[in-house]
Amino acid sequence: MTLEADTLDRPLPAPERKAIDAPSISGGHGLARPHLLGVEDAKAMALPAMRETFAVHINPGQLHFMKLLGFDKIKVERAEGMHYVDQNGRRILDFFGGFGSLAFGHNHPRLIAARKRFQDEQRHEIAIAFMSQYAAALAKNLATISPGDLDMVFLGSSGSEAMEAAVKLAERAAPAGRKTIAYAENSFHGKTKGVLAVTDGALYRADFAVTGNTVRIPFGDIAAVEGLFKARPDVGVIVLETVQGGGGIITAPTEYWQKLRALCNAHGVIWVADEVQCGYGRTGRFYAFEHHGVVPDITALAKSLGGGKAAVGAMIASRKLYMQAYGTPKTAMIHAQATFGGMGEACVTAIEALNTLYDDALIDNAADTGAYLIDRLDALKAKHPTLLKDVRGQGFMVGLEFHDLSQTLPAMLRPVVAMLDDKLKGSLPGFIGSHLLADHGVLVAFTEYNRNVIRLEPPLICTRVDVDQFIAALDEVMGRGVSRIVADFVKRQVRA
Numbered sequence: 340m341t342l343e344a345d346t347l348d349r350p351l352p353a354p355e356r357k358a359i360d361a362p363s364i365s366g367g368h369g370l371a372r373p374h375l376l377g378v379e380d381a382k383a384m385a386l387p388a389m390r391e392t393f394a395v396h397i398n399p400g401q402l403h404f405m406k407l408l409g410f411d412k413i414k415v416e417r418a419e420g421m422h423y424v425d426q427n428g429r430r431i432l433d434f435f436g437g438f439g440s441l442a443f444g445h446n447h448p449r450l451i452a453a454r455k456r457f458q459d460e461q462r463h464e465i466a467i468a469f470m471s472q473y474a475a476a477l478a479k480n481l482a483t484i485s486p487g488d489l490d491m492v493f494l495g496s497s498g499s500e501a502m503e504a505a506v507k508l509a510e511r512a513a514p515a516g517r518k519t520i521a522y523a524e525n526s527f528h529g530k531t532k533g534v535l536a537v538t539d540g541a542l543y544r545a546d547f548a549v550t551g552n553t554v555r556i557p558f559g560d561i562a563a564v565e566g567l568f569k570a571r572p573d574v575g576v577i578v579l580e581t582v583q584g585g586g587g588i589i590t591a592p593t594e595y596w597q598k599l600r601a602l603c604n605a606h607g608v609i610w611v612a613d614e615v616q617c618g619y620g621r622t623g624r625f626y627a628f629e630h631h632g633v634v635p636d637i638t639a640l641a642k643s644l645g646g647g648k649a650a651v652g653a654m655i656a657s658r659k660l661y662m663q664a665y666g667t668p669k670t671a672m673i674h675a676q677a678t679f680g681g682m683g684e685a686c687v688t689a690i691e692a693l694n695t696l697y698d699d700a701l702i703d704n705a706a707d708t709g710a711y712l713i714d715r716l717d718a719l720k721a722k723h724p725t726l727l728k729d730v731r732g733q734g735f736m737v738g739l740e741f742h743d744l745s746q747t748l749p750a751m752l753r754p755v756v757a758m759l760d761d762k763l764k765g766s767l768p769g770f771i772g773s774h775l776l777a778d779h780g781v782l783v784a785f786t787e788y789n790r791n792v793i794r795l796e797p798p799l800i801c802t803r804v805d806v807d808q809f810i811a812a813l814d815e816v817m818g819r820g821v822s823r824i825v826a827d828f829v830k831r832q833v834r835a
C-alpha cells in the first residue's frame with residue numbers, strides 16, 4: 340500500500356501507553372518480581388492493548404500498514420483448517436496461507452495428536468549432546484523424497500537459516516578462485532545478513548555491508564547465464580528460487596532449467612535451488628524443479644515443513660558436495676546444526692506432516708484444485724480485463740497482477756494519473772485485499788517487489804468449495820469497478 344507514499348519516511352509519533360499497564364507484584368529474596376503478563380493475560384488481551392503493545396514493542400511502522408488495510412481490527416481467537424476465527428466468531432478463509440507455511444491448514448488434528456503423544460511420553464527436545472532419532476528419521480525421509488544424490492540434510496528453524504546453510508555449503512565446496520555467487524533480479528532468499536547478499540531488494544539491503552562476492556543476473560534469461568559463465572570463470576555458484584515468490588510468482592520454462600543444468604555441468608557451477616516457498620508440494624510436485632526433469636546440487640525447504648505447527652527449515656545437499664565442504668572431523672563443525680536445529684517435537688511434527696502430505700494426496704490436490712482455481716481466475720480476468728492484467732502460477736502458488744491504477748481509469752484521466760503510478764503501486768491490490776477481508780472474510784497476501792500482485796497460497800487442503808467462495812468474493816469486489824473500490828476504501832478509512 341503506497342497511498343500515503345509521501346509520508347512513509349516520517350517517524351510515527353510515540354503511542355500513548357495506557358492499555359497495557361498493570362500492577363507490579365513483589366517477589367521473594369528482596370528482588371522485585373517484574374510485572375509479567377501470564378498466558379491467560381495474553382489470550383485475553385484486547386485489541387487496543389494489542390495495537391499499543393505492537394506499536395511500543397514490536398513494529399510501529401508495520402502497524403501503520405495493518406491499520407490501512409483493516410487488519411488491526413482482527414483478533415484471531417482460533418484457527419482450524421482453511422479458516423481463522425476472529426473475536427466475533429467470524430470465519431476468515433485463508434488464501435494467504437502464511438506465504439506457503441500452512442500446507443495442512445491450521446491445527447491439523449493428526450499433527451496435534453503426534454505432538455501431544457510426544458509430550459506425554461516426555462521425549463527429549465535438544466539435539467546437541469546425543470544423536471536424535473527424530474532428526475535422523477526426518478533427514479532420512481527428506482533424502483528419500485529428494486531426487487538424485489540430494490542425501491545430506493541440515494536442519495534449522497527458518498527458511499533464511501536453511502538458505503544460509505545452502506549458500507555457505509556451496510561457497511565452501513566451490514574451488515578456490517571460483518567463489519563468486521550469481522543470483523537473480525527480484526530474488527528473495529531471506530533477510531539474515533548472509534543471504535541478504537543474494538536477496539535483491541534495495542530496501543532490504545539498505546545500508547548493510549553485504550558480501551562482495553556476488554553478481555546479479557536477470558531471472559529466466561538463459562543467454563544471460565551462459566554469457567556470465569563464459570565471461571566470469573570466478574562464478575562457481577548460482578542461487579535461484581525455482582518460482583520467484585517475492586518477485587510476483589514468476590516462473591521460467593522447462594527449457595530454461597534444462598539448459599541451466601547443462602550449463603552448470605559444463606562450467607562446474609554449483610546450482611542452489613531455493614524451494615522454501617515453492618517447494619513442499621505447492622506447485623503440484625514435491626519440488627517445483629521436478630516439473631522440469633532436473634536436479635539441483637543443493638536445495639532448501641522451510642515454511643510447511645513444520646506442518647504449520649513448528650519452525651523447521653532444511654537444507655538438502657548432494658552428498659558429494661557436502662563431503663567436499665564438511666566431510667572431515669576437522670571441518671565437520673564449521674556449519675553443524677545450531678542449538679535449535681533438529682529439536683525433537685519439531686522433527687516429529689515434520690515427520691508426521693510428510694506422512695500426512697502423501698497419505699492425504701495433498702500434492703495431487705494442489706495440482707488438480709490449483710488448476711481449477713487458475714481456470715476460474717482466468718474467467719474472472721476475461722470478465723474484468725480493465726482491473727486484472729494477468730493470472731499466473733501453478734498449483735496453489737498463484738499470482739494475480741492488477742493494472743497500474745492509471746490504466747483502470749477512463750482514457751482522458753490516464754496520462755495525468757500515470758505520473759503517480761509508481762507511487763500508487765500496490766494501492767489497487769491493497770484496496771481489493773482490504774475489501775475481501777472486511778466484506779467477505781477472505782484473506783490474501785501482498786507481494787514484496789511487484790506490489791501490483793496479490794499472491795494466493797492457500798493450504799493444500801483447499802477444496803473446490805473454498806475456491807468457489809474465494810472466486811465469488813473477488814468477483815463481487817472487482818464488479819464494483821475502480822471508482823467504487825476506491826470510494827469504499829476511503830469511506831472505511833474515514834469511519835475508522
Ligand SMILES: Cc1ncc(COP(=O)(O)O)c(C=O)c1O
Pocket residue numbers: 438497498499500502527528529530580584585613614615616617641642
Ligand atoms: C524463497 C524464500 N526463501 C527464503 C525465505 C526466508 O524464509 P524465512 O522467512 O523462514 O526465514 C523466504 C521467505 O519468505 C522465501 O520465500
